[in-house]
Amino acid sequence: MMSVTPQQSVEHYENFPVASILLPRRFRKPVAAVYHFARHADDLADEGDATPAERLAALGECSAELARIEAGEDAETARYRALATVVRDYGVPVSLCEDLLSAFRQDVTQSRYADFGELVQYCRRSANPVGRILLHIFGAVNPRHLAMSDGICTALQLVNFWQDVAIDWAKDRVYLPQDELARFGVTEAQIAEGRVDVAWQRLMRFQVDRTRRMLKAGAPLANALPGRVGFELRLTVLGAATVLDKLDACGYDVFRRRPVLGKGDWPRILWRAWRKK
Known part of the structure; x- marks a missing residue:
């Protein structure tokens, strides 16, 4: 259950609520x-x-x-x-x-993942514990909340992966599942070239659509949590969804410009989060 803020760096827990002023x-x-x-x-x-x-x-x-x-x-x-x-x-x-x-x-x-199941298992340990820890701090632990938090956190981790394909490639890491690269006819050589073609776009559209469904499935947690905690989580979900929209809009060309939230995105995100309270 992490939060997207415009000030945070690319490398360090971009989707982590760094004691936000929105929190009590x-x-x-x-x-x-x-x-x-x-x-x-x-x-x-x-x-x-x-x-x-x-x-x-x-x-x-x-x-x-x-x-x-x-x-x-x-x-x-x-x-x-x-x-x-x-x-x-x-x-x-x-x-x-x-x-x-x-x-x-x-x-x-480990720098490669054979399939999506293996990647999700990594997210279970790299992202989901953050949301679970926060639920303990907020005093909101129950099985339903934990399940929704896991869905949001995994989705947020995946959003970062799809934003950071080029950054991760420079570190010799590929988080796109190997079997799905093969299924869509995309090679690691193509990632190295930064070549965006129909095959790449189909692969990335598949990743983005699946991630959006996961994010949407966990979204009700934001309305289950009270006050400013719930409001911050709504910002988190809407911010991540906006990044996915930007990935769609740029044709999944993450090599020439990393899709990120800008100052101009925040008034709309804040308004939408407020209306959903």
Whole structure:
């Protein structure tokens, strides 16, 4: 259950609510603690010039901090002491945090996905835990909410993948499922060339349409959550849907210009989110 804001960077949890001013004040500090944990771990997996072995070792140190928290011991760093407070005060399962770390480790070791099922399993650990953690913080955990949150979070992760095909290619990562590349007659050589043809457009239209259906299926969660929390989630869903519309509008040419939300998009998104309250 992440949120799209116009200020956030491409690389770091673009769809994560960074203690937004829209959130009630009491939630901003715990949400920020979760964000800083996730962003730091994501950076360890992605940023700088560390070797894969060094990245995995650093993520192992993060897992050791989580193990201390779960054992009721003091964490060694301020970042994890803040996270421990969130775990304690809101009953957040440490396993959700470890799921995120496992996804970051997977980014170090795996760069291709055989099929959509394998990709969804990755999203289950790279995105869905964020929404589940937030539901714990908001005191809104129940099976229906968790299921809708998972749908939204997976869809948001997929939106990022479809925006970032060129960026991920530069990192030697391809999140488009390999079997679907083959089905639509698109090769990795074509991605390297940045060539947009009918086959590419059909492939990407298929991805966008499926992602839009997932996003729509989870959208009722925004009206199930009260006040500003629900309003922020409506912004999240509408913002992601707008990015999908931009992908359609540019003919899925993500190589020459990455489809993103601009300042001009926000008045309409805010109005639509307000009308749906």
